[in-house]
Amino acid sequence: MLRLEKRPQPSKTLSYVTPVLAVLITMVAGGALFAALGKDPVVAIRTIFWDPLFGQFAFYYLPQLLVKAGPLILIAIGLSLGFRAGIWNIGAEGQYILGAIFGAGVALACYPLEAWWIFPLMVIAGAFGGFLWAMIPAILKVRFGTNEILVSLMLVYVAEQLLASMSIGLMKNPDGYGFPGSRNLQQYPSAHNAELIPDTGLHWGVVAAIVVAILAYILLNRHILGFQIRLTGEAPRAARFAGVKPPRLVLVCMGTAGALAGMAGMFEVAGPAGQISAGFNTGYGFTAIIVAFLGRLHPFGIVLAGLLMALTYIGGEAAQSALQLPGAAIQVFQGMLLFFLLAVDLLTNYRIRLTKRETA
Amino acid sequence: MDLSAINPVLLFASLMVAATPVLIAAIGELVVERAGVLNLGVEGMMITGAICGFAAAVTTGSPLVGFIAAAAGGAGLSLLFALLTQVALANQVASGLALTLFGLGLSALFGQNYVGLKPPPTARLDIPVLSDLPVVGRIVFGHDPVVYFGLLLLVAVWAFLKFTRAGLVLRAVGENHTAAHALGYKVVRIRVLAILFGGACAGLGGAYISLVRVPQWTEGMTGGAGWIALALVVFASWKPWRVLLGAWLFGGVTVLQLNLQAAGLEIRAEYLSMSPYLVTILVLVIMSGHRSGSPGSLGRTFHASQ
Numbered sequence: 091m092l093r094l095e096k097r098p099q100p101s102k103t104l105s106y107v108t109p110v111l112a113v114l115i116t117m118v119a120g121g122a123l124f125a126a127l128g129k130d131p132v133v134a135i136r137t138i139f140w141d142p143l144f145g146q147f148a149f150y151y152l153p154q155l156l157v158k159a160g161p162l163i164l165i166a167i168g169l170s171l172g173f174r175a176g177i178w179n180i181g182a183e184g185q186y187i188l189g190a191i192f193g194a195g196v197a198l199a200c201y202p203l204e205a206w207w208i209f210p211l212m213v214i215a216g217a218f219g220g221f222l223w224a225m226i227p228a229i230l231k232v233r234f235g236t237n238e239i240l241v242s243l244m245l246v247y248v249a250e251q252l253l254a255s256m257s258i259g260l261m262k263n264p265d266g267y268g269f270p271g272s273r274n275l276q277q278y279p280s281a282h283n284a285e286l287i288p289d290t291g292l293h294w295g296v297v298a299a300i301v302v303a304i305l306a307y308i309l310l311n312r313h314i315l316g317f318q319i320r321l322t323g324e325a326p327r328a329a330r331f332a333g334v335k336p337p338r339l340v341l342v343c344m345g346t347a348g349a350l351a352g353m354a355g356m357f358e359v360a361g362p363a364g365q366i367s368a369g370f371n372t373g374y375g376f377t378a379i380i381v382a383f384l385g386r387l388h389p390f391g392i393v394l395a396g397l398l399m400a401l402t403y404i405g406g407e408a409a410q411s412a413l414q415l416p417g418a419a420i421q422v423f424q425g426m427l428l429f430f431l432l433a434v435d436l437l438t439n440y441r442i443r444l445t446k447r448e449t450a
Numbered sequence: 451m452d453l454s455a456i457n458p459v460l461l462f463a464s465l466m467v468a469a470t471p472v473l474i475a476a477i478g479e480l481v482v483e484r485a486g487v488l489n490l491g492v493e494g495m496m497i498t499g500a501i502c503g504f505a506a507a508v509t510t511g512s513p514l515v516g517f518i519a520a521a522a523g524g525a526g527l528s529l530l531f532a533l534l535t536q537v538a539l540a541n542q543v544a545s546g547l548a549l550t551l552f553g554l555g556l557s558a559l560f561g562q563n564y565v566g567l568k569p570p571p572t573a574r575l576d577i578p579v580l581s582d583l584p585v586v587g588r589i590v591f592g593h594d595p596v597v598y599f600g601l602l603l604l605v606a607v608w609a610f611l612k613f614t615r616a617g618l619v620l621r622a623v624g625e626n627h628t629a630a631h632a633l634g635y636k637v638v639r640i641r642v643l644a645i646l647f648g649g650a651c652a653g654l655g656g657a658y659i660s661l662v663r664v665p666q667w668t669e670g671m672t673g674g675a676g677w678i679a680l681a682l683v684v685f686a687s688w689k690p691w692r693v694l695l696g697a698w699l700f701g702g703v704t705v706l707q708l709n710l711q712a713a714g715l716e717i718r719a720e721y722l723s724m725s726p727y728l729v730t731i732l733v734l735v736i737m738s739g740h741r742s743g744s745p746g747s748l749g750r751t752f753h754a755s756q
Contacts, residue, residue, distance in 0.1 A: 094539070096753065178543055230731075236738040239490065239543070240681045244727040247674045255720035379547055416562055418669075421555030428548040429530065432540040440539065440753075 138405030153291030158400035165378035168347030181242025183375025184249035189352025192219025197281035220352015228344035283361030295357030469701030478651020485644035486624035486747035490546025493676025494553020499653025524653020624745035687743030
């Protein structure tokens with residue numbers, strides 16, 4: 091009979107192999123799902139994973155890859171710091187929205203002034219907005235011991251309402267003929283987060299994502315704070331003996347995650363999205379949770395995972411138009427990926443042994 | 451604005467209805483957490499229940515079949531969580547989140563063909579005499595059977611946990627799984643059963659939203675009710691009766707803000723819509739001072755190593 095035996099140390103090799111394994115299992119299970127929906131599974135998988143990269147219309151899809159991966163990576167890296175230390179900020183979606191509102195707020199306040207400092211100020215404002223929103227669950231946790239999971243999540247719904255109210259109230263475009271939504275920042279050169287190289291999808295948000303990944307790597311491997319984060323996650327008791335102050339760690343991890351999510355929101359509203367509108371947020375804050383886990387909470391892993399997840403988004407769109415695959419199927423696919431990832435993780439932490447049945 | 455447009459009797463009557471979905475879901479989650487498992491997938495199971503119930507009720511024309519299908523759907527999804535956390539020994543927080551993300555996607559996929567349809571109406575109980583009583587008749591009697599089912603379920607769970615041997619075993623598993631295992635109780639089996647019960651309850655709660663409260667199907671229609679149910683369990687300090695109190699509080703705030711919106715209060719509708727979530731946060735803060743009731747093994751992975 092099968093028996094699980096805990097490994098003294100999680101297997102290093104397997105921790106690299108399991109994400110790949112999870113992706114492969116998800117492809118098989120996803121194929122079964124697509125077959126159940128009456129689509130050819132092989133064609134569907136090829137449309138999602140192969141065609142956007144190497145197909146006939148790759149020139150159209152490839153820039154989209156960076157546009158989608160940028161915010162996912164930015165948010166996921168912030169989240170991963172907290173997840174490593176057992177701090178569960180799952181309200182990144184709300185922090186993303188607040189970042190967008192703050193960033194766009196600066197731009198709309200300055201309109202129609204043209205100046206070089208507007209965009210940097212927007213970045214700071216966006217990060218600050220996300221930071222503030224993340225500080226609510228963080229301070230409540232530190233001061234009152236309130237559960238950060240529930241509070242940060244409740245704040246997502248509050249942020250969505252705030253966004254809706256902004257788009258038809260305070261930030262509504264005065265020249266918009268009464269339509270909801272703010273001015274389009276793409277038509278405001280000083281505030282526009284334009285592509286740095288045309289037709290590549292490379293905007294400042296993507297640059298920020300890469301820089302942040304490198305900084306996070308240095309933080310985790312070379313800085314005492316990174317050591318404390320890892321120590322708290324792996325051995326909370328030892329961390330306390332080593333002088334780690336948990337409240338400080340909560341504030342730092344949540345604050346960083348909030349600021350990064352806020353920045354992602356700001357880059358999105360000033361670039362690809364263009365305006366504050368009720369449907370501005372599309373769930374990046376939640377998908378980033380999957381990205382963080384798929385990337386093994388490692389900065390470079392997250393970059394790869396973010397690109398892969400972005401591929402499922404654009405591949406999903408391609409499959410939607412080419413095969414009439416319902417959009418929700420991709421959501422199911424992404425959810426499945428996290429499931430299988432968590433399941434195959436068993437192999438990293440435990441050994442499976444075949445044993446004869448023992449008498450108790 | 452015109453406050454006289456708000457009828458207090460109707461307000462209390464609809465409070466009972468608004469509280470029911472979170473009440474049923476929270477009772478289920480309470481049992482799960484008393485068994486020492488933290489299932490953050492309530493939202494996902496509720497929305498799955500909402501679409502399963504809706505689809506079954508529309509197809510068969512019977513709300514009862516709908517509710518049964520919803521319970522089965524919720525339990526089916528929770529089985530995935532049970533496999534992940536109890537067999538594959540995965541992290542419960544991450545698995546719960548995965549369940550919610552998966553459930554939201556799955557329900558959107560299944561629900562595409564059901565947008566814009568009307569479900570068969572769920573009959574109200576019409577008890578002669580009692581329902582015709584002034585004020586009380588409208589508030590207490592004359593609801594649909596599910597409202598009373600929720601209350602019955604609460605009493606049943608309370609009695610189960612307090613007076614039965616099985617309830618004691620379940621609590622023992624939640625307080626200290628190692629000790630319970632040493633006493634010979636099947637920790638994993640008990641927890642899987644608790645998780646399934648929690649899933650069925652969440653499914654029922656979700657179906658109540660899509661079949662009675664709204665009643666139609668829209669994507670993401672549970673709107674955080676599952677998370678509020680999770681908050682209620684914390685608010686209740688893991689005690690069944692307090693769940694009822696929390697559910698009524700939440701229902702009251704929801705109904706009141708809807709009424710204020712209708713009455714044309716000088717506050718934007720969006721800010722009023724925030725209030726149930728803000729009240730939930732406030733309540734969590736107030737309750738976080740006394741966290742005596744938290745089960746000892748809550749959220750910890752159990753593996754019977756020799």
